[in-house]
Amino acid sequence: MSIVIDLDGVIWRGSQFIDGVDIALAHMRRKFDQVLYVTNNSGPTSIELLKRLRKVDVIAQESDLITSAAAVVPLLNAKDVVLVVGGEGLNEAVNLSGATIFKDENVFSIKELIPQIVDKNEWMKITAVVAGIAPNISYRQISYATLAIMNGAKFIATNDDATFPIENNLVLPGAGMTVAAIKSTTNKEPIITGKPNAAIISLISQRSQNKVEFVIGDRLSTDGELAKRLNANFIQVLSGVSKERSIEAKYVVRNIVELLNII
Ligand SMILES: [Mg+2]
Numbered sequence: 001m002s003i004v005i006d007l008d009g010v011i012w013r014g015s016q017f018i019d020g021v022d023i024a025l026a027h028m029r030r031k032f033d034q035v036l037y038v039t040n041n042s043g044p045t046s047i048e049l050l051k052r053l054r055k056v057d058v059i060a061q062e063s064d065l066i067t068s069a070a071a072v073v074p075l076l077n078a079k080d081v082v083l084v085v086g087g088e089g090l091n092e093a094v095n096l097s098g099a100t101i102f103k104d105e106n107v108f109s110i111k112e113l114i115p116q117i118v119d120k121n122e123w124m125k126i127t128a129v130v131a132g133i134a135p136n137i138s139y140r141q142i143s144y145a146t147l148a149i150m151n152g153a154k155f156i157a158t159n160d161d162a163t164f165p166i167e168n169n170l171v172l173p174g175a176g177m178t179v180a181a182i183k184s185t186t187n188k189e190p191i192i193t194g195k196p197n198a199a200i201i202s203l204i205s206q207r208s209q210n211k212v213e214f215v216i217g218d219r220l221s222t223d224g225e226l227a228k229r230l231n232a233n234f235i236q237v238l239s240g241v242s243k244e245r246s247i248e249a250k251y252v253v254r255n256i257v258e259l260l261n262i263i
Pocket of ligand 1: 006007008009010217218219240
């Protein structure tokens, strides 16, 4: 049997690991034939995420890590010119797909931006806009995204989680902020690749050698729904964004460490 474990809010919050998570994860590796780490966070690259997992003694293969950014790859082709409104993880995914990343000019005022748009017309080459958590989001990027999508470019987003959990019980804006900005200017809905959608489900099905028995996650709308679609049991942890108990969860625990006595 396989188990799917979410990262943000389950293994760590921001830069802080959940206390005792190394022991809990070692237990999961003993109990299950395969542990898949599945995240909607497209900010870090897969190398960065694997490195972080090593800090809690998880020596995972690249194939055991599935991100919403990796789920973008099959939706792009080598001919695409892609505007990335997101982090390094998304750049990595676009490079993997063989598509070209659109490089926009660094302009900082509308006055400088208009000639770029009207005279240079470079944005017309954009065939896909990929949105994720975007710590460097700018007015310029949203302008290009808007124009490109209105011009027929594909609109793909990793997820629309409004927030993600960090230490001290705080949350920061998630990819949902990027998606909301582009939706508001284009009135278009993106194809969302992350949990619980088809693109990431198909990666999970390809990578898991066995039936997924459990999904452990903190967010009902993504992890809970993913469990349902995989026909797996949902285990809700309250160490992340959601404080509201799911009635559909098989178990609701304070954090992953509590599972040591349960599964
Ligand atoms: Mg989470």
